Amino acid sequence: MEKLKQQLKEMIVTGLKLHDTTPEQIEDDGALFEEGLGLDSLDAVELVVLINKEFDIQIQDMEEGKTAFASINSLAQYISERQ
Amino acid sequence: MKPVITKNISVDPTHDEVPPAALGRKLRRADDFIKIAVTACDGLLHGDNTDIDATETGLFLGTAFGPMETNFEVLDLILEEGRSSPFLFSHSVFNAAAGYIAEIYNIKGCGQTITDFSWPFLLSLREGCSAINAGRLQRCLILQVETYSPLLEDSRQDLNPHSPAWPMGGVAWLLERSDRVSKGYQVDSLDINSRPAAPEAYLSRVAENRLNDIQLLANDPLSSARELTRYIEKNEPQKLEFCSNADYGTAKLLLHKTL
Amino acid sequence: MSISAQKNSPIITGTGCICAAGQNTAAVTTSLHAATVNCAPIPDYLFSSDLTFPAFTVQQEALTREAYNFFLEQGVDPSALVCNRTLQLTLTALTEALQQAGYHLSDLRNRRVGIALGTTVGCTFNNEDYYIAWKKDQKPDIDPVFHYLDSNPALRLQKIMDVEGPCLVITNACASGTDAIGVGSRWLQDDLCDIVITGGADELSRIAYHGFAGLMLTANTPCRPFSADREGLNLGEGAGVLILEKQYESKKKKALGSVRGYGSAGDAHHPTAPHPEGRGMQQALAVALGEAKTTVEDIAYINSHGTGTPSNDRAESAALAGLGFTADNCPVVSTKGVTGHTLGAAGAIEAILTLEALRQGSTMGTIGCKAVDPQLHPAVLIEREERPLNGKVGISQSLAFGGGNAALVLEGYPA
Numbered sequence: 001m002e003k004l005k006q007q008l009k010e011m012i013v014t015g016l017k018l019h020d021t022t023p024e025q026i027e028d029d030g031a032l033f034e035e036g037l038g039l040d041s042l043d044a045v046e047l048v049v050l051i052n053k054e055f056d057i058q059i060q061d062m063e064e065g066k067t068a069f070a071s072i073n074s075l076a077q078y079i080s081e082r083q
Numbered sequence: 084m085k086p087v088i089t090k091n092i093s094v095d096p097t098h099d100e101v102p103p104a105a106l107g108r109k110l111r112r113a114d115d116f117i118k119i120a121v122t123a124c125d126g127l128l129h130g131d132n133t134d135i136d137a138t139e140t141g142l143f144l145g146t147a148f149g150p151m152e153t154n155f156e157v158l159d160l161i162l163e164e165g166r167s168s169p170f171l172f173s174h175s176v177f178n179a180a181a182g183y184i185a186e187i188y189n190i191k192g193c194g195q196t197i198t199d200f201s202w203p204f205l206l207s208l209r210e211g212c213s214a215i216n217a218g219r220l221q222r223c224l225i226l227q228v229e230t231y232s233p234l235l236e237d238s239r240q241d242l243n244p245h246s247p248a249w250p251m252g253g254v255a256w257l258l259e260r261s262d263r264v265s266k267g268y269q270v271d272s273l274d275i276n277s278r279p280a281a282p283e284a285y286l287s288r289v290a291e292n293r294l295n296d297i298q299l300l301a302n303d304p305l306s307s308a309r310e311l312t313r314y315i316e317k318n319e320p321q322k323l324e325f326c327s328n329a330d331y332g333t334a335k336l337l338l339h340k341t342l
Numbered sequence: 343m344s345i346s347a348q349k350n351s352p353i354i355t356g357t358g359c360i361c362a363a364g365q366n367t368a369a370v371t372t373s374l375h376a377a378t379v380n381c382a383p384i385p386d387y388l389f390s391s392d393l394t395f396p397a398f399t400v401q402q403e404a405l406t407r408e409a410y411n412f413f414l415e416q417g418v419d420p421s422a423l424v425c426n427r428t429l430q431l432t433l434t435a436l437t438e439a440l441q442q443a444g445y446h447l448s449d450l451r452n453r454r455v456g457i458a459l460g461t462t463v464g465c466t467f468n469n470e471d472y473y474i475a476w477k478k479d480q481k482p483d484i485d486p487v488f489h490y491l492d493s494n495p496a497l498r499l500q501k502i503m504d505v506e507g508p509c510l511v512i513t514n515a516c517a518s519g520t521d522a523i524g525v526g527s528r529w530l531q532d533d534l535c536d537i538v539i540t541g542g543a544d545e546l547s548r549i550a551y552h553g554f555a556g557l558m559l560t561a562n563t564p565c566r567p568f569s570a571d572r573e574g575l576n577l578g579e580g581a582g583v584l585i586l587e588k589q590y591e592s593k594k595k596k597a598l599g600s601v602r603g604y605g606s607a608g609d610a611h612h613p614t615a616p617h618p619e620g621r622g623m624q625q626a627l628a629v630a631l632g633e634a635k636t637t638v639e640d641i642a643y644i645n646s647h648g649t650g651t652p653s654n655d656r657a658e659s660a661a662l663a664g665l666g667f668t669a670d671n672c673p674v675v676s677t678k679g680v681t682g683h684t685l686g687a688a689g690a691i692e693a694i695l696t697l698e699a700l701r702q703g704s705t706m707g708t709i710g711c712k713a714v715d716p717q718l719h720p721a722v723l724i725e726r727e728e729r730p731l732n733g734k735v736g737i738s739q740s741l742a743f744g745g746g747n748a749a750l751v752l753e754g755y756p757a
Contacts, residue, residue: 045169172553177513182744185608193606238487279501282491
């Protein structure tokens with residue numbers, strides 16, 4: 001799971017172009033959207049596409065996405081359940 | 084009420100900071116087209132503390148080729164991986180830059196993105212003047228941004244071998260109601276008459292461009308806006324008369340210094 | 343109620359449209375009444391894709407034989423009519439509009455003819471074969487680049503019709519058609535020209551199709567605007583063209599209606615998402631109503647943007663509610679259930695459908711909406727409902743990517 005979380009953090013920093021953030025700075029249980037990392041709706045749909053490419057998992061609608069994307073922990077959980 | 088050009092800027096990514104460091108995070112996803120557009124606006128509106136309501140400030144962005152390379156990047160992903168990137172696609176839409184500018188500088192009046200191969204800056208200027216003349220806006224930004232693409236440059240070289248590359252960049256003017264300002268260049272008249280032309284004409288851009296008595300040499304899509312900006316910046320000539328005569332039509336702009 | 347006539351409101355003397363619902367205005371109106379939903383998988387003649395989102399597409403022949411002959415018979419060279427699909431759609435709609443307005447091309451040549459059109463795809467270089475060959479360094483023949491340079495919709499129309507006057511293309515995403523009509527109206531008021539050909543067009547492109555799918559804005563089924571279970575939009579393609587002239591011409595010509603007001607405003611909120619309360623849409627509406635010297639109570643019909651995405655329909659409803667529109671005094675509909683979202687053409691097609699409803703004095707409900715989401719007010723008219731209109735003035739509005747909003751206040755003269 002730790003390796004997956006690290007992979008996710010790197011994917012978020014690179015894929016969402018967070019040039020001023022390092023993967024180490026992203027907390028496992030920190031909020032990704034709104035407060036915390038401050039990602040928005042456009043980041044959310046880009047993340048869906050990145051996850052599809054990286055893990056071959058298709059998130060069908062953003063309601064599903066919202067819960068999964070709450071934090072690195074929830075995202076890692078979501079992905080490992082589907083692999 | 085003829086509007087007055089009160090501020091102006093020309094952005095050259097080869098030696099200007101694009102975008103300014105403070106806007107780095109906000110523009111993290113943006114492409115070069117958007118970054119240049121926002122940098123130009125920042126030059127005019129940074130630290131702006133106007134009392135004009137946001138709904139009475141507008142923006143008119145003209146472009147000949149739009150975010151062409153971003154459009155190709157979208158296509159690359161579709162062709163290679165059968166998918167689209169939301170970041171890339173939303174930025175390949177021509178009015179994406181206007182959306183960013185409106186959000187960052189709180190511009191709630193009308194925002195038009197105009198695409199034309201002849202004089203996109205002057206066409207935007209005409210629309211902006213009309214809005215201010217009619218009292219629909221108190222002020223507006225007039226912009227042109229070009230970022231081109233390697234495909235376009237190759238085509239141009241095919242047609243005009245060894246011709247200098249067209250430089251990417253942006254130009255922006257702030258236009259305001261004349262009863263609110265004292266210093267600047269007032270727009271006396273602007274006539275644009277487009278004429279059907281062979282498509283090559285928009286690439287070779289053979290034209291006679293004059294600013295007062297001076298023959299302008301460069302003729303890339305941004306050159307007339309850039310040269311006009313340079314002369315306005317100098318703030319010397321009492322009158323500025325720009326005339327362009329090309330295969331694709333004629334344009335004439337008359338400005339005079341208010342003070 | 344009495345609404346004072348606007349002396350300088352441009353009159354509309356001809357309209358033309360083509361989309362999945364029909365090849366001309368009458369056919370599209372018939373489809374609305376019959377609730378015909380031509381939403382289907384992408385046909386092969388457009389492009390191939392692994393995605394299965396259905397769309398509203400036009401037949402393969404986007405330039406109809408009638409339109410082709412219309413131009414040919416007036417001396418236009420056949421080679422001038424070889425053009426991309428967006429232009430073909432435009433020319434078909436233009437033919438209907440000119441015929442309705444009673445104009446031959448020769449009638450236009452001694453007048454100042456403004457051409458203001460909206461598009462999104464129409465200004466992009468989308469010759470994929472050329473791009474692929476160029477990328478592989480095969481140095482393909484440069485003709486496709488010349489075709490692209492010859493395809494700015496307004497400049498190309500000027501060339502084909504051999505007319506003189508101001509030309510402009512608005513690329514404001516989904517509001518382009520509405521904005522183009524507004525800009526054209528201004529030109530007449532500013533006396534930049536004597537007659538305006540305006541509207542918008544967009545073919546369905548592979549990039550747009552994949553792009554909207556990637557943004558998770560597309561629906562797997564025909565769209566359900568303003569419904570609780572709405573899940574997204576369906577893309578479409580088409581063109582809408584209107585001929586505008588100065589008020590005084592109405593003594594000589596049978597006008598269909600007039601453009602009473604136009605407003606355009608920005609949300610200044612987010613690059614892709616609309617402001618949740620539709621504040622930019624409210625502002626655009628307020629400006630348009632102000633110019634038209636009408637109030638909310640004077641409006642008899644609203645053609646909403648109504649794409650069927652959760653965020654658009656929510657923002658748009660909030661905007662209308664914020665201004666005081668209620669379902670009782672003014673039916674609100676979306677027509678995208680039969681046209682799809684035609685991007686640059688949407689504002690123009692919808693302005694035409696607004697005009698038709700006002701002239702007929704009644705409107706059909708929103709195809710695709712069987713029950714309105716109880717959280718959305720004002721409630722739109724649902725499908726299978728028909729409502730008489732209690733006035734001749736209505737609104738057509740658009741919300742665009744990038745937070746742009748545009749609204750037209752239109753008056754329909756009795757049919």
